[in-house]
Amino acid sequence: MTEERPPKLVCCQCWLELQPLKTTLNYMGHNFTVELPRCPQCGLTYVSPELAAGRMAEVEILLEDK
Amino acid sequence: MSRVEPVSPIPGVPAMARRSAGFRSRKEVMKQRSSLGPAASVTPDPRDLEWPSLSEYARACLSGAPPPCAAACPLGLDVLGIIAKLKSGLWPAAAKMVRGLTVFPGIVSHLCAEPCGQDCLRAEAGDAIRLKDIEKWLWSRMRRKKNPTYFIPPQHKKILIVGAGLRGLSCALKLAGRGFAVQVVEKSGALGGRLLELDPDLIPVEVIEEDFAPLQQHKFLSITINTEVASLSGYEFDAALLAFDGAAAEYPKLAASAAGRTDVFFQPESIAGQYDPIQSIGQGLEWTYILEDCARLGRADIRPKATPAAVKPSTCGAASVFSDWPAEPEEADARREAERCLECSCRQCLDSCDMLRYFHFDPKQVLRNVSGSLNKLEFTKRPGMKQIRSCTGCGRCQTACPAGINFKEVFLSSRRILHQGGHLPLAAYDYWLNDLEFAGGPEAAFKYTPQPKPNFLYFPGCQLGASDPGYVLGSYGRLVSQVDPDMAIMLQCCGAPAYWAGDNKLQRRVLDDIRLYWQVLDRPEVLVACSTCLDIFRQHLPELNCHSLWPVLAENEPDDTPDRGSLSVFDPCASRSAPESQAAIRKLAVKMGFKVNELPDHGPRARCCGYGGLIQSSNLELAAVMVGSNLVQGDNDFLTYCSNCRDSFALHGKRAPHVLDLLLFPDEDRSLRPPPDLSQRRENRRRLKSDLGLRLTGRKPASNAPAPPRPTLQFSPEIRRQMNADLILDENVGAVIERAEKEGYKLLDSATGWFTAHLCIGNLTFWVQYGLEGGEYVVHKVYKHKMKIEEPGQ
Numbered sequence: 122m123t124e125e126r127p128p129k130l131v132c133c134q135c136w137l138e139l140q141p142l143k144t145t146l147n148y149m150g151h152n153f154t155v156e157l158p159r160c161p162q163c164g165l166t167y168v169s170p171e172l173a174a175g176r177m178a179e180v181e182i183l184l185e186d187k
Numbered sequence: 188m189s190r191v192e193p194v195s196p197i198p199g200v201p202a203m204a205r206r207s208a209g210f211r212s213r214k215e216v217m218k219q220r221s222s223l224g225p226a227a228s229v230t231p232d233p234r235d236l237e238w239p240s241l242s243e244y245a246r247a248c249l250s251g252a253p254p255p256c257a258a259a260c261p262l263g264l265d266v267l268g269i270i271a272k273l274k275s276g277l278w279p280a281a282a283k284m285v286r287g288l289t290v291f292p293g294i295v296s297h298l299c300a301e302p303c304g305q306d307c308l309r310a311e312a313g314d315a316i317r318l319k320d321i322e323k324w325l326w327s328r329m330r331r332k333k334n335p336t337y338f339i340p341p342q343h344k345k346i347l348i349v350g351a352g353l354r355g356l357s358c359a360l361k362l363a364g365r366g367f368a369v370q371v372v373e374k375s376g377a378l379g380g381r382l383l384e385l386d387p388d389l390i391p392v393e394v395i396e397e398d399f400a401p402l403q404q405h406k407f408l409s410i411t412i413n414t415e416v417a418s419l420s421g422y423e424f425d426a427a428l429l430a431f432d433g434a435a436a437e438y439p440k441l442a443a444s445a446a447g448r449t450d451v452f453f454q455p456e457s458i459a460g461q462y463d464p465i466q467s468i469g470q471g472l473e474w475t476y477i478l479e480d481c482a483r484l485g486r487a488d489i490r491p492k493a494t495p496a497a498v499k500p501s502t503c504g505a506a507s508v509f510s511d512w513p514a515e516p517e518e519a520d521a522r523r524e525a526e527r528c529l530e531c532s533c534r535q536c537l538d539s540c541d542m543l544r545y546f547h548f549d550p551k552q553v554l555r556n557v558s559g560s561l562n563k564l565e566f567t568k569r570p571g572m573k574q575i576r577s578c579t580g581c582g583r584c585q586t587a588c589p590a591g592i593n594f595k596e597v598f599l600s601s602r603r604i605l606h607q608g609g610h611l612p613l614a615a616y617d618y619w620l621n622d623l624e625f626a627g628g629p630e631a632a633f634k635y636t637p638q639p640k641p642n643f644l645y646f647p648g649c650q651l652g653a654s655d656p657g658y659v660l661g662s663y664g665r666l667v668s669q670v671d672p673d674m675a676i677m678l679q680c681c682g683a684p685a686y687w688a689g690d691n692k693l694q695r696r697v698l699d700d701i702r703l704y705w706q707v708l709d710r711p712e713v714l715v716a717c718s719t720c721l722d723i724f725r726q727h728l729p730e731l732n733c734h735s736l737w738p739v740l741a742e743n744e745p746d747d748t749p750d751r752g753s754l755s756v757f758d759p760c761a762s763r764s765a766p767e768s769q770a771a772i773r774k775l776a777v778k779m780g781f782k783v784n785e786l787p788d789h790g791p792r793a794r795c796c797g798y799g800g801l802i803q804s805s806n807l808e809l810a811a812v813m814v815g816s817n818l819v820q821g822d823n824d825f826l827t828y829c830s831n832c833r834d835s836f837a838l839h840g841k842r843a844p845h846v847l848d849l850l851l852f853p854d855e856d857r858s859l860r861p862p863p864d865l866s867q868r869r870e871n872r873r874r875l876k877s878d879l880g881l882r883l884t885g886r887k888p889a890s891n892a893p894a895p896p897r898p899t900l901q902f903s904p905e906i907r908r909q910m911n912a913d914l915i916l917d918e919n920v921g922a923v924i925e926r927a928e929k930e931g932y933k934l935l936d937s938a939t940g941w942f943t944a945h946l947c948i949g950n951l952t953f954w955v956q957y958g959l960e961g962g963e964y965v966v967h968k969v970y971k972h973k974m975k976i977e978e979p980g981q
Contacts (some may be wrong), residue, residue: 130934130943140932144752149612157976164979167934167943168954173972181636185612185805186573 130167132160139167146177149184202784225536240898241558241597247590248547249498254531255306256318258497261469261912262295264288266303266318267532273321273525278518282325286334289322290357290468291398293330294382296323296889297390299465306497308529324516326916330397335588340408342366346484347424349416349441350431352380354454356402357471358428362478363408370424371410374431378402378410381432418444419451426481428474429453432857449486452477498533505529536594541794541800542577542817545809550592557601569610575601576615577806579799579813581760582685586791599800602689611689614950614973615804618914619684620693621949622649626680629698631872635883636675640709645670646701646733648717649680649900653868654830654845655860656875661851662716662736663879669743675708677701678876681720687801688728698728705731713737718768718829719799726766737771737828740850751780755821757836757843758793759829766790772846775956779849786820796832804914814839819929824858864907866917901923902966910969915953919971922946923955941967949977 130139139158144166146153158167168177252258257266265288272281282292289295299319303552307315344367348355351373363369377383382390402408418440419427427450429441436442442547445451452474480487508527513520536550537543543553556571563569578598585593605611613620625631626649636644645666652659659678666674682697712913713733715721724733756776762768769790776783788794794817797803797810818841825843827833842858861870878885902910902922910916927933927944934943936956945954952975956968 129937131937133933133935133942134931145977147976147977148614153974158514158677165932165934166945166976166978168972168976170954170956170968170970177972177974181612181614184642185576185615187568 130158132163132165134165135160135162137162140164148181149187151184153180212735234857241554241561244590244597245551245554248551248554248592249496249533249590250551252496252533255308255497256303256316256531259302259306261302261463261466262288262472264303266317266528267530269568269724270316270525270530272709273522273910276522278325278521282329285322285325286329290360290472291353292322292326293394294353294390295465295468296326297394298385300463308531309508309527312505313509313527317510317512317524320516320736321511321524324521331929334401339364339366341368341407342482344368344425345370345423346478346482347372347419347422347427349427349429350374350380351378351410351412352432353382353432353467354471354474354980355380355428356399358430358474358478359408359410359471360402360405361472362477363405365475365479366409366794367479367482369408370422372414372416373410373412374375376413376416378412380467382464386463416441418449420444425450426478426487427451428478430471430474450481452481452487452489459925475840498531501889507523514523525939533589534720535587535589536584536592538793539583539595541585541813542574542579542806542809545577548574550594551595554592556595557597557710561604563610569571571601572605573663573806574598575605575928576611576799577802577809579795579797579802580689581791581793581795581799582763583760583794592908599686599689602687603691604689606689606691612973613688614686616688616690616801617950618804619801620690622689623680623682623684623693623697625869627700628676631678631869631876633676633678633876633879634704635677635879636708636715637673637883641671641673641675641711643673644675644677644678644705644708644711644713645736646679646681646713646715646720648720649678649872651716651830651847652678652875654834654863655853656871656878658830660845660878660882662740662847665740665743665850666714666736670739675711676879677704678872678879681717682727682937683719683723684801686723687799694727700733701729702728716764718759721768722761722764735765735768736772737768737775737846737933741771741774741778744775744850750782753782753784754824754826754844755784755786756789757786757796757817757820757825757827757832758789758831759827760793760795760799761829763791763793768828769793772826775846775850776826779853781826783826784821784823786825796835798831798835837862844859857905864911865914866910870918899963901960901963903966906966906969913969913971915969915971919948919953920955920966920969922948923953924957927955952976 131137132139137160140161141156142159142161143154144157144159148154159165202859211954227390253263254266257264260266265284269284272278272284273338286292296319299322301315301319303318304310304315309316323912342365346359346362346367346369348359348371350370351359352370355371356378359369379395382395402410416422427445429445429451445453454470477487479490508618511520512524528678543550547558549810553571553574555577558571559567560569560571560575575598576767578595580595580596580599584595588594602611625949631649643666645663647659651662663676679701680697681701682694685691685697687696707709710732712723713731714736715724715733716736718735720734721733724731754776756769756772758769758772764951773783795813796817797813802810814835818836818839825832825836825841826844826849827836827843830845833843837859838861840859844858848855848860849856881887900917902917910920923944923946926946927942932944935941936943939958941956943954943956945952951971951973953971954969955966958965958967
């Protein structure tokens with residue numbers, strides 16, 4: 122899951138640049154582990170609008186209709 | 188409480204006696220039903236499902252049932268199969284089918300009386316399909332060809348058939364073809380029985396000889412002629428059929444030898460009346476099953492032949508096409524004749540339901556999918572989930588199915604069951620259920636009564652005021668001045684979203700709340716503006732004395748003479764169960780000076796506008812299809828009386844004045860008033876409560892929820908449109924930004940200077956990208972997702 126122009130994101134709490142880190146997502150009882158930009162200190166995550174509307178939405182529909 | 192003699196305060200509406208305390212028993216409630224059809228019922232509690240089981244429905248379904256021609260055929264010919272083969276140009280396969288099903292194709296295609304033609308639907312648009320001619324043509328093409336021989340595994344069982352009429356011979360040939368060793372014994376010197384007495388012009392001798400040729404060559408079949416069977420004691424067999432005509436009394440010795448034996452069968456009545464060779468063959472085929480059972484198992488029960496329930500095809504809308512059968516037909520003629528066949532099958536549900544058509548499944552498959560979804564095996568999918576969640580609840584199916592299958596109830600009950608099991612994706616319904624809570628919550632809910640026991644309670648429903656508070660204020664004002672100055676009013680949701688989301692508990696909670704207020708007011712007549720609310724109350728809160736608002740307004744509306752042009756009434760789907768509403772709207776239209784041009788799907792055929800069943804969250808594509816179908820129904824303005832229909836049409840640029848637009852604002856043209864966006868709908872309801880409260884009590888009603896401090900947000904029109912489409916409210920955005928600013932949970936894009944923040948609200952996670960400019964938050968992007976992110980400290 123990669124974006125074309127990744128923004129240079131900084132966590133406002135920790136003032137650290139986000140790094141791609143393992144993140145767990147869950148929906149309808151299923152867990153997924155993906156790499157998402159996260160603050161290495163507090164774990165604040167970034168989900169891009171493209172990801173939310175694209176892959177995430179696809180998987181959500183798949184699980185709902187299962 | 189003293190009993191008051193019931194007098195109807197509403198002209199045209201029967202008086203409803205005040206009831207003494209206590210609800211009606213469930214049985215009474217179930218008995219008093221609206222005219223919804225055989226399987227309509229009160230919302231069953233999932234603990235005690237009373238609706239017919241899915242397998243009963245599957246058995247009753249007529250899809251796959253034979254067309255009238257096949258049902259009338261004494262041989263049970265698979266007409267659809269034969270026609271399909273011919274349409275595909277596979278006439279040898281069709282000929283094989285005919286031979287297999289008729290046993291003696293030459294005899295059948297010469298002598299059949301064609302009962303199939305009696306009920307052929309094509310006769311209504313042309314003339315009946317010439318099945319017999321098709322069979323004859325197929326026979327003529329195959330007659331000189333050698334039949335391929337197949338290996339038949341021997342059954343090692345013996346069958347005796349006494350009498351070589353058509354009944355005996357067809358039975359014999361069929362059983363021999365299945366590997367039984369069949370012995371046929373015939374008294375006379377010829378085969379065919381009464382067939383041989385027929386006029387040779389009707390059936391040439393060589394045709395009979397050709398049909399009978401396979402009898403002589405068959406490995407498992409032996410025929411003995413010129414032999415009378417005086418008694419069965421000389422014969423060995425596992426099953427026997429006495430296949431001659433005549434009463435048992437004529438052959439006392441034979442009858443005596445057969446008496447008490449369970450392996451000997453005889454059709455007791457003699458075949459009186461007209462000889463029907465096809466019937467004889469049909470009977471012979473029936474006997475094969477009984478003899479086979481007996482030979483294999485030692486006994487067989489004679490069941491009366493069940494008449495298959497034939498499909499009842501709906502009126503033929505096809506153009507007339509007459510047959511053009513020549514004296515010397517060719518393959519092209521046979522194919523053309525097959526093309527004329529309408530291939531009748533029951534499509535009533537498919538024809539009435541956009542959703543079933545959209546999925547292309549046949550109804551039995553749908554029922555199987557639903558069953559598979561409710562009884563999911565481990566590691567398998569729930570095949571029917573999307574369908575279950577795509578039903579709008581419009582109810583057209585309920586009057587369409589000739590077998591009484593209630594698809595609406597199947598789907599909505601399935602949602603309840605799945606909800607109970609935690610298998611419904613709740614995130615999909617979050618927006619609607621939040622809206623329900625809002626409508627019933629401190630910002631929008633409102634109750635007022637001018638005196639402790641009013642005669643009437645007005646229940647406008649939650650969407651009318653959301654579309655325009657003026658609708659509620661104006662209609663309430665009318666009721667107060669025209670019907671009763673002491674009219675009470677209740678702003679609340681009827682619970683329809685909970686019903687559609689399968690949340691039985693939430694629905695009951697809402698209904699209990701409404702019933703409680705109604706009881707507190709001592710059970711007034713309830714006037715309901717929204718057809719959906721009325722339908723919900725009648726089904727799930729039947730003790731409420733509710734009436735449609737529209738006959739009341741129609742009664743009190745003066746007749747207006749100026750001719751204001753034509754329009755078409757768009758009946759909301761829920762009005763199907765309230766024909767009085769449908770009639771009242773038309774009366775109102777006429778009184779206001781309009782001429783009504785009825786739409787093709789009006790009245791009992793009313794369609795869903797695309798709003799029902801929460802399919803906006805489950806199947807947006809289907810909702811768009813339904814809206815599209817509605818738009819093309821007619822060119823006149825659509826007179827609507829459901830604010831959701833009205834708003835849905837306005838969104839697509841279709842002129843659709845609400846009846847209250849015409850009644851309350853006669854000098855304005857509000858037909859294309861753009862529908863409010865989601866946040867405006869909330870704001871409208873807040874204003875309605877506040878205005879109403881001020882008007883009625885002289886002071887603004889206290890809202891129990893403290894107004895949350897909102898940062899000033901700036902949205903561009905594009906963002907607003909997108910938020911509306913994605914069901915995201917201003918206040919969702921406000922909540923995200925507020926938390927982000929207060930607690931610092933936000934990200935900064937150093938390139939643009941924009942912040943990105945998110946917040947999980949209920950089952951959804953909302954994201955906002957925003958900037959800070961001049962003390963205002965400028966919203967750049969808004970999106971949401973249903974998946975939850977595991978984040979520490981969130």
